[in-house]
Amino acid sequence: MPIIKISDRYRRQWFWFFVFLISFIVLIIGLYIRMISVRSAALEAEKEERLQPVRTQPINITEVWKTATFLARIEGSQTIDISADVGGWVVERNVVRGQKVEKDQVLIVLEDARKTLKLKESEARVKSAKADLKELRRKLAQTKTLLDKGIAAKDTLASFSNQVQVRLLKCML
Numbered sequence: 001m002p003i004i005k006i007s008d009r010y011r012r013q014w015f016w017f018f019v020f021l022i023s024f025i026v027l028i029i030g031l032y033i034r035m036i037s038v039r040s041a042a043l044e045a046e047k048e049e050r051l052q053p054v055r056t057q058p059i060n061i062t063e064v065w066k067t068a069t070f071l072a073r074i075e076g077s078q079t080i081d082i083s084a085d086v087g088g089w090v091v092e093r094n095v096v097r098g099q100k101v102e103k104d105q106v107l108i109v110l111e112d113a114r115k116t117l118k119l120k121e122s123e124a125r126v127k128s129a130k131a132d133l134k135e136l137r138r139k140l141a142q143t144k145t146l147l148d149k150g151i152a153a154k155d156t157l158a159s160f161s162n163q164v165q166v167r168l169l170k171c172m173l
Contacts, residue, residue: 088113133167140164 146152
């Protein structure tokens, strides 16, 4: 009978195959043992959770509280909702909760955003008019200088003078 030589390559392949197979079997056995131990622990815990009978004794019922004390707040029988025609932040509060109020009494003062906006807008217009007036006065002075030198016309000077007077009236209003 002839002897068959197996090459080293095939031997290594078979070696790793058996190593893998043995590792797989050891893993399966380990998982099985773990599963059994978890199940037995669950069964023991279930046994402990079962209800145990207890002996009861009747009790005598007596009245414990004869009086009771409560903290309470009494509200008025009449409440009135108030509203303002504008929204805004409360600037001043003239009454406190629970205080009696009279008819037409000012309860709170609101910051009126519309009035504040109009005031700022008016201030900006005044500032702009003053700047325009300053510029017109500068042009009027320049035109007077040019008229004295004979370069500018008297009509231009009169026009700037009228514009300055109109701006002065607008600034005063």
